Amino acid sequence: MTKPASPKDAPEVRERAVRMVFEHEGEHASQWAAIRSIAAKIGCNPETLRGWVRQAERDQGKRPGPTTDEQERIKALEREVRELRREGLDVARCTVARLMRQMGLRGVTRGKGVRTTLRDRAPPCPLAAAAVPARSRESRPTG
Numbered sequence: 001m002t003k004p005a006s007p008k009d010a011p012e013v014r015e016r017a018v019r020m021v022f023e024h025e026g027e028h029a030s031q032w033a034a035i036r037s038i039a040a041k042i043g044c045n046p047e048t049l050r051g052w053v054r055q056a057e058r059d060q061g062k063r064p065g066p067t068t069d070e071q072e073r074i075k076a077l078e079r080e081v082r083e084l085r086r087e088g089l090d091v092a093r094c095t096v097a098r099l100m101r102q103m104g105l106r107g108v109t110r111g112k113g114v115r116t117t118l119r120d121r122a123p124p125c126p127l128a129a130a131a132v133p134a135r136s137r138e139s140r141p142t143g
Contacts, residue, residue: 017042017049018056066106074105 020038021031028034032046035053039046057063066074077100081091100106 013042014052017044018052021049021053022056070105073103074100077103077105 017038021034024038025031025034028037031053032050035049036046039049042049054063055068058065059067077096081096084091
């Protein structure tokens, strides 16, 4: 469930605040300083405004990551998968990944990266272990 948007979060307010950050960025020591200054003026949390600015940068191609349109497409696909699972149809992750690749989408990557090789489950070769002589404690120099 999402909470209802406040009037501060209206699209017009977002666009105006982001535009102000881009316009006044040169007047401040850093982008963060500009964000803090403008957030105080419009009455929102600086972190909220920073998120709006980062998303605007992604939408303009200045920052890597999914654009707003891509995020909406990903949400729609996730919604569709949930509906299919509710109906009792199993949808494999690899199928979802393939469909997303075909659509040119990359979802959020969490956890460990994809393994590209499989380890050999065969027991190690006994000849390889015999080829390397084991060193005993008695043969080590003391001192």
